[in-house]
Amino acid sequence: MGLQLTRGGEYAVRAMTYLARFPEGHVASLRDIGRAQDIPESFLAKILQSLVRSGLAVSQRGAHGGFALARPAAGVTMRDIIEAVDGPIALNQCVLWPEDCSRSGDCELHKAWQRAQAQLMDVLDSVTLRTLAPQPVA
Amino acid sequence: MGLQLTRGGEYAVRAMTYLARFPEGHVASLRDIGRAQDIPESFLAKILQSLVRSGLAVSQRGAHGGFALARPAAGVTMRDIIEAVDGPIALNQCVLWPEDCSRSGDCELHKAWQRAQAQLMDVLDSVTLRTLAPQPVA
DNA sequence: AGGAGACCGGACAGAAAAGGTCCTGTTGAA
């Protein structure tokens, strides 16, 4: 259908929101997260890897290992999460790489996409895990 | 990468913008449009069919046939065009079919996506072919 | 030291969507 969030992005937001419901530093295993949020565990593993590589989550290996938020929930935006998993958000190519768009200078279409993009980013940047998660459970 | 306009949508907007550059009612052939906008003709044929079925364009068959806008350029929005080709725009599923989203009632994530969607629509609804096209050539 | 539990990372694979082609109509003007 086009112009839709990927499954991976959706899962990532849900997984992070889940982590945000615990006190800061709480570690949850892949299995816990997957079961709680109904996400296939082997796929979730990949997604969490991306989040760790991007510095949004930290992982703990070995027995009693798992994942936790790397920083306070209020400091992680929806945009951070989605871009970590799906790469940069660009409604169309010419917004991201203006130099590839021959008409980037005076093109009204280009400007329209840039405005749309900016509006979308406003929302995505303003929503954090603190917004999304109920207050942590003790 | 996800969350991007399809090629079809991009081509559709370009094709319609091209038509909007002529005086109202001007008919341009598939070939003309394709050459002018550098769009593969056989693919463009499909796209224009969608636009005609959606009532945004009209077609004229037979010799000297082609395509024209179905209404004045100021009355056709970017959203109209994109939805005609790619189907309804929904950043994520639960915005489009809230009943499928178990948490639609109180879910903060749901609300966030709805806001993002609304902002995007604001822009897409406000940009018309009159915005995009230089004044018609006589 | 030695398991066992849990993440790491890469290869692989099936399904779906995007992107595009082709061919056989049908229409309409000259």
Added chain:
DNA sequence: TTCAACAGGACCTTTTCTGTCCGGTCTCCT
């Protein structure tokens, strides 16, 4: 009647999405 041009469907190729699997590594616990 002929021919230019759209209509519509079948088909195809490539890419992306959505996962799975497995051997490796790390760390806690005993």
